[in-house]
Amino acid sequence: MNLKHDLPHSDITEKIIQCGFEVYKTLGPGFDEDTYKKSLVLEMNEVGLANDVERMVKVFYKNHIVNEYKVDVLVEHNVLVEVLCGNEVSHVDIKRMKSHLNATKLDVGLILNFGSGSLEIKRVKP
DSSP: OOGGGGSTTHHHHHHHHHHHHHHHHHHOSOOOHHHHHHHHHHHHHHTTOOEEETOEEEEEETTEEEEEEEOSEEETTTEEEEEEOSSSOOHHHHHHHHHHHHHHTOSEEEEEEOSSSSOEEEEEOO
């Protein structure tokens, strides 16, 4: 049994990760989040992944919509992607992603950190 493919939307997340590697390979370290986000979106468009940049998504509380907030990128209506440029992905970054997944009722998120010595990837479930 391949556990990687048992994760929610693994086909989508694998394509996003490959796009992230291509962006990092091409640009390298040292740019801001916006540069990486725009490059990632271009790369996802190249491979046919539907995406919405800085889309407003609904926040649910006990099955009631209570607000909306802007996400970095929503891919294929199922995967939240957060682009960072820090030294490392922190526990706070992971907890924030879990909260966003719970509040939006989405199954999986990816945190892509372009700021360290190599591309750091965290796959997060609620």
